[in-house]
Amino acid sequence: MKPKSYTWHVIAAIVILLFLSTVQGARLSGLRETESFYRWVLSASLQSRLGQTLEPDEAPDLAEAMDEELFAKVLDLAEAGLPELPIEEDDFDNEDNPHHVLLRAARQDEDKLIYDLVASAEARPLQDEFHKHLANNLLQSAGTQFRAALLYDKETRVEGVGLTSLFFNFRNFAANLLWLQVDKFFHRGEMHRMLPLMRMSVALDPNFVDAYLLGAWHLAYNLTAQLPDTPEPLKKFHPKYKKRLGIKEEWYYVAADFLKDGIKKNPRDYRLYFDLGYAIYENKLIDHAKAVLYLTDARRYQHDTWVPRMLYLAMWRNGQYEDAIKGWGNYLEEIDPDSIPAIRFIQVNRGYLAEAKAAQADECKAAAQAARKRFAELADEARERGDLQQAGQHESEARIAQEVATEMTALAEEEWENARKIWTPMIQMDEDNIAIARLRRQKAMRNVSEGRYLEAVAELELARYEMLQSFDEISDLMIEVKQKAGLPLTTSELRAVERHREAALYETEDPPKKIRYIECTYLDETVDTEA
Amino acid sequence: MAPVIEALDLCKTYEVGLFSSQSVEALKDVNFSINAGEIFGYLGPNGSGKTTTIKMLLGLIFPTSGTMKILGREDIAAYDIRMKIGFLPEGAYYPEFLKGAEILRFYGKLYGMRGKALNARVDEVLDVVGMTHARKRLLRGYSKGMRQRIGLAQALLSDPEILILDEPTTGLDPVARKEMRDILASLRDQGKTLLISSHELNEVELISDRVAILDGGQMRVTGTLDDLLTERGLTMVVEEVGPEAKAKLNAANIQTDDEATGRVLLRVPSSMSTYEAMEACKQAGLNVTSIAPRRETLEELFVRTVGAPPGEESAATAS
Amino acid sequence: MSAESTAVISAEGSRSGVLGSYIRGPWAIAAYTWKEGIRKKTLLGFLLLSLLVIFGSTFMTAFMASTTISSTTANVEIEVEAKIIKDICVSAIAIFGILITIFISASVVPTELENKVVYTILSKPLRRYQYLAGKFLGVQLIVIANLVLMSTLFFVALYAKEGIWPSLLLWSALLTYFQFLIVSAFTFAVSCTSTSSVLPTIAGLFIYIIGNLTEYLQDVYEKGVESERLFDTMIANIAHGLYLVLPNLRNFDMKDQILYLPSNDPPVDIMIPNLIAYGLVFAAVGYLLAWVLFARKEL
Ligand SMILES: Nc1ncnc2c1ncn2[C@@H]1O[C@H](COP(=O)(O)OP(=O)(O)O)[C@@H](O)[C@H]1O
């Protein structure tokens, strides 16, 4: 009886296990591919919201980028495959259509739904297509986080050597070292050398959110602080941003893009949205509408308490007084019932709203009066022609216009009064500077309407120093008043006029749509008083 | 009754080097069997293949050809067989980072012992080998003799029927040797079967029932001591032997051994009678101070069979 | 020393059932390997070094002069420091963890062959595969203990610096372990053919590197199949075959990402059990390889 040897059994077991490991390895690759696809869908869903197209036209080598086409297919699938999701208030971008279902799902943290969708058998062909495009480098929106191979092929290739291959698992570490270097350059004042290293650093570690934040800050603030302003005629039209940009503005956009790149890779980090909205659009590009957009996004994700505050301030600046009042109200209810800024800015927004309504009522009154005059003329013409029916119709229209004008006069008066009722106690209680400035401004406007231009200018002068936030706005108003009164302009005012004139010459965009606070048929373009 | 340990035509060839075709024939057709209750002395000069045989018996290496049986079974690594074997390897190799008692507890666990029974047994074997005093010391600080004792203790742990001891007395001082011999004798008294390999013949001679002499990987002699040490004769002591006298004595087939004290020891073969021996001395002009009957020693047997006294390498090397 | 006092305690009496004897032996070996491991000086040195790095990471960020530009940037600067600490710790755990794993996996068996302790162990009622199982288990205990220790320290360092309690670190550490397990298993298998730990250590490092490069084989394949030349396609197919068979340690990259992902990320939830299964299958392959290689080894 020889001792039994199990060697062959064990070898057979090894072969079986190796087969199993191959199967499991294939399964893992499959899962990882699905993961990439899922992450792309997630990030592309958000990119369609970042105000960029999925296929930026700046890169000529990507002329045949497939992002839009593929994403449209995914969206079709999602519309059929995802269950009904509630549509929330934030799901509109100032338009009537809510955001597409994928974006809503992504922002309502329905990750599981999205994952199940992209991992389903129906999504299989799309996933294959995604990987084909990815391999052929046809997806502009796919960041470097999806495959290491892309990483060393694209962004970190230095002199033909793939950087990642040197680092194995220690890419984050390398990213940090690069970042330390960026920091060194900054402290040495060698700003221009920072950008490439910053880009490489985040390419190595796409989740290095702080690098995105700091980098964008460096670009938009520290770097541009050293640059001169570009005179209007020297600004150049930038095809990607569809705007005429000077050197500084170009860097603002570079910073914004840097942050947007960060959002693609970390779509749920509120800080990126916040800095994009607040630091860049609000403070540098002075685009309040966009700022509101991104700050709204920032508020969607796990965030700090200053995020909603900045959002409501941006809404105020953007003229969304009602939204801001509602927001501050929520803030009082949910976050801090004793918040002094909340209480103050609810009042401020109410005051502004009243003033805006009053101003629009004045406008409407003027428009109605103009319409009445026009209709009266038309009626006279018709009567001369002998068309009595037509004349009667015009007369009644003129009467209606007259009624509206009276109504508007009353409304304007009422709203101005409302505003005063808001500002006065604020001044009495806290000497609130905004209230003071607004009241002075209001007084100035009354003076203007009564023909006392010099007094108006004096009030405005005081008002603009009371509230530096609206210094420019009030200064422009002063110029207007002075021009109306035929008063001489100061040198800086003349320069400002020139600047505005030049800017108007080069204006390529439609002016932003104005918000309507009151209903007035005479102010809507659809009503044709010319007939 | 079947022999406890049996080796049949055991051969072992070591392949030396990875690619060279050099090989060492360490064992050639070795046969022996050990019966229950006996002490078997496995003898041979260094490099003769003793350790090789023992390692094969414990499944540490595998025979090139031939078979081994323990308690009649060929599966010598089976649990129930191993439970009955205690093994003391050549030299002392034990985990150095453990304490004396810890190490024995570890080995005890390998035998499936545990708990109080294990602790009690550990204390007992420590007492048997006289190591109770060092039970709490790390093995790193042990002397060679202490290690050998711990080795014996672990071999005794499971109270095995069979004890295989590879060179148990090598490197021990005379007192320790004596103690080791006593332990081995008492084990035999308990009815254990012992396989003791050694190249120190007088040690084995004192306790063995049966011996096998191995040389160059081949078995030369095997049998009981009574059967093997058949040659008897006389020992005579004389004062100063000159070269001429020596030549004469040698011619008469008497061996001479110079002793340190200046006296000379004469070994008279058994074929010679006392009278003839006395006569030869007289002819050589020597003065006999003492005369005594003598039994052949293992060493002499060894020299007779192997040709040289043990201690030199004599393995056969073939290529 | 009295030979007479040898009262015969029946070893049979304290022996338990068959299953018990199957498990108890390996377990005793594992426990003793563990004991040996934690008393080993080299290992302790590695561990101390890694702990030093983890604690030292707090000071490393001192490289960054923190001139404050505004309150916002100052805030971010502090967070960058925390991030750097995080990454240094992750890297330290990865580097020292893998070194400890390789070192210990490569040495447990060879040192015992070298100092011949194995003679007294394998002559006991213990089959070789049980011995290996015990050793392998012991190695895993040591690796796990190291990982737990390092992660805990990392935890504490992060907590002290940031005041956050990164529970995802647990998953990350778990995946790290299964990555180590694969390297450990194959290093262990190699070590069973050797009587010194030098070669298996080098082999272990090699296994780690190869495991990390497996992903590149797929790129070789993708590039190769496009080519017209026969040689290229041949290379491509070999690369693909290897890609399928070799363990791909990059699959575990998720362990680093986890720290930055939201806690209910669906791919992570699905990947974790799959990665664990992957690690276990390769561990079994490694162990069985060790079994085959060790079964007839001359000791
Ligand atoms: N692992 C090995 N490889 C090659 N030769 C060996 C090996 N082990 C022992 N030998 C040779 O086999 C012969 C017998 O050795 P051994 O059994 O150790 O002798 P002993 O124990 O009788 O002194 C010696 O010549 C030795 O050199």
Ligand SMILES: [Mg+2]
């Ligand atoms: Mg020997």
